[in-house]
Structure formats: C-alpha cells, structure tokens
Amino acid sequence: VEVVKGMMFDRGYLSPYFVTNSEKMVAELENPFILLFEKKLSNLQPMLPILEAVVQSQRPLLIIAEDVEGEALATLVVNRLRGGLKVAAVKAPGFGDRRKAMMEDIAILTKGELITEDLGMKLENVSIKSLGTAKRVTVSKENTVIVDGSGDKKNIEDRVLQIKSQIAETTSDYDKEK
Template structure:
C-alpha cells in the first residue's frame, strides 16, 4: 500500500484544515442560542443533535492528512466527555483557538517547545483561577438544577437529585438502559474502587468499553497470578459446577495466565474478568478484606496458610453484578 508523505508548511496547513472542519461543525452548537446539526448516518434515519462529541464522532475526511487533524480534535471532545461528561463543545472551541495561535507563532519562527510550555503554563493558571471561582454544590436543590440542565429534563434531574440524596456524597450512581418504558431508581448496597480491567480484551461491551458480569463468582487474592498452573485447579472445580464466569481481583495478573484468560474469553470457553486489587501494602490487605466482607469471600493469602493451587470453591464470593472500566470497578 502506497504512503502519502507531506512536509512542513503543507502538512501543518492540512492538519489545521482538518481541525477547522470538525471544530466549525461543532462550535455552532455552543451556548443557549446554539444551533442543531443534522447528521447523515450510514444506517438508519438522519440524526438531529447539538451534542459536540456526537457530531465530532460522525465526521471522517477523505484527505488522509486532514483526517489526522480531524482525529486530533475528535480526541479532545472524546476525552472531555470521558472525564467531565459535558463541555465538549467548549473544549473543541478552545482547542481550535490554541492550535490556530500555536501554528501562527511557529510560522513566525517561535520555538515550538516554547509555545507548548506557554500553553501548559497558561492552562495551569486558568484551572487554578477557575477553582477559586467554582461554587460547590451543597444541597438537593442545586444538584437538581445541575442535573436538569445536563439531562435537559426536569423529571430526570429530580430522579438524579433524589438518588444522590439516598446514597450520599460518597455513593456511586450508575445509569443503565432499561428494557421497559419509564425511568426508575434503585439503591443497591455495594462498593467501587479505582482499579479497572487489566486488559481491554476482557470487555463485554465494546460500545461502553466496559466488562459486565451478572450473578458471578469472585476470587480475591493478594498473590500475583502469572502462571495458569497456579489457578487451573480452582478453575476446573468451578467448571464442574457448571459455571463459566469468574471475576478475579488479585495483586496483579499478567504473563501466561492473562494470555490464557484472553484466549478463553475470545473463544467463549471460560469468561474471566481480571482486575488489580486497589491500594498498596497494608491498605491493599484492608481493601481486599472490605471487598471480602461485602461479597462473602475469603482472601486467598499464603500469610494465613492458603495456597491458590489447593483453594476450594468455598473461598469464592458472589456478586449480583460487577462492572469494570479501565479505571474503576463497581461491585453490587
């Protein structure tokens, strides 16, 4: 396959053209007087939206270099949506302006590294200033206002505010698509920690980049699992009960063991979700003990005379649902 090679001013101009084509389509939606955009999709009917990240994702340019610029600005929208859940259009407008000014300065002969350092310093100063101006949300009414604006629905805003009241500030709120008509909220006892799946090959929902298992057995260990021989006896015992799903929360999972888990997952023979245990040192032990208390498991640890090779299925806990992203794991 032939390659297209472009240099210097020409490549910068094409990259900026790609950035501008995406940004110009997105930025008309900004603010209360923003306009809608109609998207012609490859399947289904056209879509009308004013959501920045949705618009950006639908744009693909024929020129390869321009498309690289488009992909950069699309990444800005996606990352903002992933981190903040809102503000994608504002992020795109800011990124377009910084790229335009940055290219103008480099064209004038300013050192590109100096431009980068200046942008980073400016960003830090702006973030610090915004934090001083930020107003913490303190009560049900303010939560409802923010949720209503974000969801564009007073009904949903009220439900979100009521749910947060029930679970508290430290609680976790997740949103799922229902198979029935209407909006419902349910409070379930569980926990969440800041460690996700060890490999994206273990996900079950590519659209949401999540791994989700229902009514699943859970293994807890402070041991690093690298060899499949260590855990194979326990997997065989679990398989004999007719179960093909297992969540493993361990000190680490890598090497031959992880490769085998991925192959079995892709083949559909045995589904394993591997997650690193949260914390370090004694905090990791405490975290595993907390998880064990919630799911009714025993932590497999040589410190208490338990070896992985001889562990029985009685050490496994049970969770009604486990959802893991690349950064978080939720057990309910």
C-alpha cells in the same frame, strides 16, 4: 459524586479483551464468582482446579489480585475469547496495608475468602466455597463496581461502622478519601 449500590474501587480491567459490552467498553459479569488473591498471578497452573470448577458452574469469574501478568493474563484472555470462560481480571485496590484492608472489605462484602499465603493458604487448594459472589460486577477501563455482594448483612454493617469511626478519628485527608 457518583452513587453506587455496592462497592466501587479505582482499578479497571487488565486487558480490553475482557470487555463484554463493546458499546460501553465495560466487562459486565452477572452473578460472578470472585477470587481474591493477595499476590501476583503469573502462572495459572495452581489455579486450574478452581478454573475448571468455575467453567463447570457456567458462571463468570472476577479475579482480583496484586497483578495478573504474562502467561496467566494471556491464558485468561485466550479462554475468554474462545468463550470457555467468562472472566475479567483487575489489580487489587490500594497499596501495602491499605490494600490488604480493602481486599478484606471486598471479602466481607462478597462472602469470599482473601487467599493469603502467610496464613498457609495455597491457590491450588482453594475450593469454589472460598470464592465470593455478587449479583453483578461491572469493570470499566478505570473502575470496578461490585453490586449486591452476597456477604452477611450484619458483617457488612459492622465493617461500615468501623470505617466511619476510623474516618472520624483520622486527621489525614488521604485516609478520609479512601
């Protein structure tokens, strides 16, 4: 059992080029913004305004999305290597309805918004205020750990109690583990 203060989920970086500490092979992001997007990102065009705002802030960015692929992933890697953007991208944890619930948990923990197109939210309209934040994020090949999210303590405690009652009520071993 590994005890972490914060939240850990079993998804690692999408490219080893996001690594900032080559000795430990992890991407360490201090005081990052966190973008939560429920769909795949294959083109960064809609994200340019938010990326520019993050670059201006000189803070790192963690992108958690269903997937980041193709041109979007290549562009992030190039910008990371050139030093213009401290970034790491990971796939969202879980599957289906469970994925949405886990993304909402991360949103509560980091005081960010889950960008969902079903609610009419468009990536190109997202402002820096919609991004979550945390004191530190560490991303390895297999796991992501978010430490000291800036979410409201009361909201986090309420969500923890809700999860504990769901664990007590479930009969599925798989659900209990998650």
